[in-house]
Amino acid sequence: MSWSLSEIESLSRKAARGAGMSWGMAEEAGKSVTWLAAAGLPGPEALADLLERLHDQDLDEFAPVIRTDAWRAPGGALCPIRAGAALSDLGCSGETRLEGVMQPLLIVPFAVQAAEGPLVLEWPGARFACGGALRGSAEGLCVQADVLIETGTAAEQPMLDCALRYTPKPEAITVLERFAQLTYAPETEASRTSGAGAGLSDHD
Amino acid sequence: MEHRDITPDQAPLRPATEVMRLARMGSFHQSRLSFMRILLRRLSAERWRFTTPLFDINARGEGTAVYTAHGPGRSYSLVAFAHDLPADQRSDRVIATAWDATFALFDGIPTEADITRLRANVPLQEAGRVTETELSLSRANRSVRLWEHVVSALARGEQPDAAMITDVGYLMRTTAVYGSGKFGAADRAATCTRPEFQAPFQIEMLNVFLIRAFVMDLVEHLARLRAPKAAVPLEPALRRRFGIGNSTGLGMAPYLLNHPALLNNWIAARETALARVRALPSATPQEAAGFATLVKRAQIHADEWRSDHPAQIAKLADLRGDLAALIARLAALPLTGPTPWNALWLWAEGALSLEGQEALASLMMEPHGALVDDLSAGMACEEAVYWRIDGAMTCDELRTVVDAIYDWALATDWTDRATQARVWYVSEAKLEPRLGPRWDEPLAPYEQPLCPGRDAALMRADLEDADGTVAAFLMAHPEHRHIVRRAQIAAKLPYAEIRDNTIAEDVLPIDMLRAKLSFFGACHFDPRSDRWVRITMFQHAPFPSEIAAGGAADDWTYPPLGSA
Structure with missing residues (x-):
């Protein structure tokens, strides 16, 4: 079943929040997933796997610490949303090495935003170009890998097309919905009777 | 110039x-x-044309209708499903699960197969699923007060009571009008490059405009089925008095906070319009007289605004007092001096309540379409x-x-x-x-x-x-x-x-x-608590046939003089 991009963004944002991200970071997750889905890439599936690994964890353990030679997380596994947001904030013009990035596909949209010139992102089985023509492909999902960003193009890669629908895998949706559910407050009698439209006749 | x-x-x-x-x-x-x-x-x-390729509704009010709007480049169709809803299931709350009528706005002209697919989903609303060929999903309930009165009056060959129409303002009220990707519908990104949908919420407004046409046809149709020989249609002037209601809860409030850049563009357009009118160096006697007439029409509009909510009752008292003060000001000091609109505005800032000031801001834009209408292009x-x-x-x-x-x-x-x-x-x-x-x-x-x-x-x-x-x-x-x-x-x-x-x-x-x-254009805002409201949309607006015939001026919101 095909989903609209706004459905995908909304669910992804809620799921990221439900799994423990701040609202601002969850919004970044939503944008990243939606960008990927619009390009026909498995953003929702990548986020579902990421959130399974992040929830109930101290997320600072997955945040980047920027060293001269590479970006690393204290715990060894780097969150692509935290790292991607930092990349977007800082801008990126040349060689950057990010170690142990979980679901590295999720970092691609941030690199597109950050690119101050033609860049290529690579990890085993994947290569993307941004900052000029958007090109790239990935061989399925990658649980964790080092990501290398360099100046350059990737003319051998296919152009990324923008579609307006995406058909996510049902298993991924199940995971995302489970996390999204955690953002909803359980119903109480008090909330029910004070809700919109309550308490007055609407039979007139 | x-x-x-x-x-x-x-x-x-x-x-x-x-x-x-x-x-x-x-x-x-x-x-x-x-x-x-x-x-x-x-x-x-653009002289859009409107057709009704399907209208198949039985005496119990059940069936399907299709209303198609034909623009210069594309056509759009309201697919309407009318239901026979037991009274105990009628609720405006978003948690309702059944409605008197349910609708989808279809991108193009639907086939039989499309209508069959929609019939299996649209009546379920949130529990159903639509696709990228649907642009909007909505539902409406009858005003129980007015519906039976109008059907039975028309079936007797009589016109309904004008005062009762004024009291309610609509025969059906929508309780949600979903667009932009909801429940599988097309995203705004899929349509926002079409000129007709460049401005915000044009899909939702087209949907409601066509719903109003359907509802008026439906009520006349049911009167005819009840009394085929005696029934009469609504008189055109009376027909125009019917808008479409809407019942809106808290769900809409976060939208303004979740779309800060969009909100800015709406407000900036309106503020720029006000600032342009305030800068006009002079007004002709005809313009001054036209504005005085417009304010009197706004008085009728305010007098027809009903609410039982204490806060709104107080605001309505403010508004009516302010409009009376405005008429007195225009009589005492006609718009003859230099920058007369700015002088009027500066007076209002000191003399009128917030209700009156904001009503005046809208009224000052009203005769100046050539000066302000282009700002609509910047609101998306x-x-x-x-x-x-x-x-x-x-x-x-x-x-x-x-x-x-x-x-x-x-x-x-x-x-x-x-x-x-x-x-x-x-x-x-x-x-x-x-x-x-x-x-x-x-x-x-x-x-x-x-x-x-x-x-x-x-x-x-x-x-x-x-x-x-x-x-x-x-x-x-x-x-x-x-x-x-x-x-x-x-x-x-x-x-x-x-x-x-x-x-x-x-x-x-x-x-x-x-x-x-x-910003949608809603009128007669009637809070039912501090967190949900009823409003009226498209009241006094021309109907599709009048639009297609040409000459339907954008001067319909305030009732004509003599209509009170």
Whole structure:
């Protein structure tokens, strides 16, 4: 079943929040997933796997610490949303090495935003170009890998097309919905009777 | 002079600190820049045609109808499913599961197979599923008060009671009009490059405009089926008095907070329009006389505005008093001096309530379509342009931004429980936004980011000792990412942020609802509590056949003189 991009963004944002991200970071997750889905890439599936690994964890353990030679997380596994947001904030013009990035596909949209010139992102089985023509492909999902960003193009890669629908895998949706559910407050009698439209006749 | 050839002069825009207060936003009125006005101007200018390729509805009011609007490039079809709803299932609440009528706006002309697919889904609303060929999904319930009165009067060969029509204003009211990707429908991105959908909410407005046509045809059809020989149609003048109602709850309020750049563009267009009119050097005697007539029509409109809500009753008293004062002012000091509109406006700022001031802002735009209508083109927003955080901004610069935009919040004592008495959250039961009591129920863990003032104050405290760039600050404080983005957007777009506490004990969500609904073009705002309202849309508007015939002027919102 095909989903609209706004459905995908909304669910992804809620799921990221439900799994423990701040609202601002969850919004970044939503944008990243939606960008990927619009390009026909498995953003929702990548986020579902990421959130399974992040929830109930101290997320600072997955945040980047920027060293001269590479970006690393204290715990060894780097969150692509935290790292991607930092990349977007800082801008990126040349060689950057990010170690142990979980679901590295999720970092691609941030690199597109950050690119101050033609860049290529690579990890085993994947290569993307941004900052000029958007090109790239990935061989399925990658649980964790080092990501290398360099100046350059990737003319051998296919152009990324923008579609307006995406058909996510049902298993991924199940995971995302489970996390999204955690953002909803359980119903109480008090909330029910004070809700919109309550308490007055609407039979007139 | 052809105004579009030059950049019009304008008075200074009103500052955001004045405009973006909830009490003022909760006093906004529809205007020429409201979305339903923009839609009907286009349909008229382009002479859209309308057909009814299917109308198959039985005497119990069950069946299917299709209304197609044909524009210069494309056609759009309202697919309507009419139901025979038992009275005990009729509810305006979003948690309802059955309605008198359900609708989809289809992108094009539906085939039999499309209609069959929609019949299996549209009547279920949120529990169904639509596709990228559907642009909007909606439903409506009858006004029980008026429906039977109108059907039985027409079936007897009589016209319904005009006073009763005025009291209610509509035969059906919609309870949700979903667009932009909801429940599988097409995203706005799929249609926003079409000229007819460039301005905001044109799809939803077209949907409601066609619903109104369907509802009026339906009521006449049912009268004919009841008494084929005796039944008469509605008299055209009386028919125009019927709008479409809408019942709107809290779900709409967060929209304004979730779309700061878009909100800015709406407000900026309206403020620019006001500033252009204020800068006009003179008014002719004919213009002055025309404006006096318009204010009298606005008086009729205000007199027909009904509400039982104490806050709205007080606001209506203000409005009626203000319109009387305005008429007296125009009689005593006609618009003859230099910059007469600015003089009138400056008088109003001292003499009228917020209701009257905002009504006047809309009225001053009314005779100046050539000067202001072009602003509608700037009301949409490519929000992605404003999304990326400027990480190179220094913490010093961010402090300056926050201190300027959120000065009111930084002066608020957030340890006072009343300042944080409410929590915006989403309920598990129906996934709808709600506003709950922070200190009485365990809601805080579920809080939505809809309290920029409080969040800005928290961020500003952590920012106090920070140096370096925003990028570095956010690496250390990811919890402030949401509000930093907002602050940076508001630094570029002055009307992006509401300058009031949206979680205060005394916050009135209906103020946010009214601001948004006024931009839709809604009238007769009738709060039913502090968090849900009824409104009327398209009352007095021309019908599709009148649009197609040409000459339907954009002058329908205020009732004609003599119609009271």
